[in-house]
Amino acid sequence: MRRFSPEYLDRTRRGMWTESRAALDPLDLPSRSRVLDVGCGTGELTQVLADEAADADVVGVDADTDLLAVARDRTDLSYCAADAMRLPFPDDAFDLVVCQALLINLPDPAAAVAEFARVSSDLVAAVEPNNADVAVSSTAASESALEQRVRSAYIGGVGTNVALGDRVRQFFADAGLSDLRTRRYVHEKRVEPPYSESDLKGAARKASGAGLADHETELREALGPDAYDELRREWRSMGRNVVEQMQSDEYERVEVVPFDVTVGRV
Incomplete structure (x- = not known):
């Protein structure tokens, strides 16, 4: 798996969910009790999930301990080091498993989605750029x-494949997930x-x-x-x-x- 610096993640993810979080509505975050953010990096999405799922236990995992150190310094949320292909959790441990810009950086994204489905009792979500x-x-x-x-x-x-497009839906179907829905979110970054x-x-x-x-x-x-x-x-x-x-x-x-x-x- 490719590695990124905290500075790179800051530049690419800065302000992503500031203007609107409507694209996350299908995750039904207010109803969640236990949420897992896989490939959380420095914790930007983890914090958004915690904000929106106010009553949930939110956990972030990443294979890069340097990124996790930054995430822990920024928030008081729970983080642990883990490989997306071998999550250290039992079956059905979470009612939502989500990742952001992770599948595009994995050599076998289908295997990761199958692992997400294993540890989720309800929903799996992927936020992937094209x-x-x-x-x-x-x-x-x-x-x-x-x-x-x-x-x-x-x-x-x-x-x-950093432009997965419709293949994400196929990974979900192959993992046995149903009721598939896709919603586009456009992140606009301005310099002026x-x-x-x-x-x-x-x-x-x-x-x-x-x-x-x-x-x-x-x-x-x-x-x-x-x-x-x-x-x-x-x-x-x-x-x-x-x-x-x-x-x-x-x-x-x-x-x-x-x-x-x-x-x-x-």
Whole structure:
């Protein structure tokens, strides 16, 4: 399974459920008594689940102990280290098992869904992005095109299916889950004046090439070293343009990431 830094999860998940949590309505969170968040990372979704399922015991599990340390520091919720394929819980231990952006990073997502179904007595839910449908618009002339090139190369080199789409429903059906429902949630990330500290850091990461380096292994695998180096030069040039536009309050960027919330009953 791929590993992520706390900083990367912060950047990609920041503010995801701030504007609306309507896509989580099929989880019937207010009625839950025991909820498991698998692949919880630094605990962003775990906290949302605890907020919405106010009377439930909410537990987060992740295989990465470094991420769990951050989650424990941020909240007083229950966390434990566990592999999504071998959850250390008995059958029917929870009435809801949920994951966010986990299946796309697993070599065998179907096996994970089957394990979720084993430890759930009622519902299983997966909140998975469709990275093939991400859209970016920007006032920096080359940013949208470069983002598309990077995304296409990343999908080709990552080694897992990061654009599962309708396959999630098939995993649920294969695990014996029924009453399948899918609801789309669109996470919109905006950068516009006045810029936040994280916006300024993001621009600096573009200009230095650090943002691209988050996925260097996958991009080099897909592109080869020479093409990656050329892409990095173009990326850094674009980043400098972003910084220049920010200095005059001209830079704006909108990224739209679609997530499909799939729910099935045991």
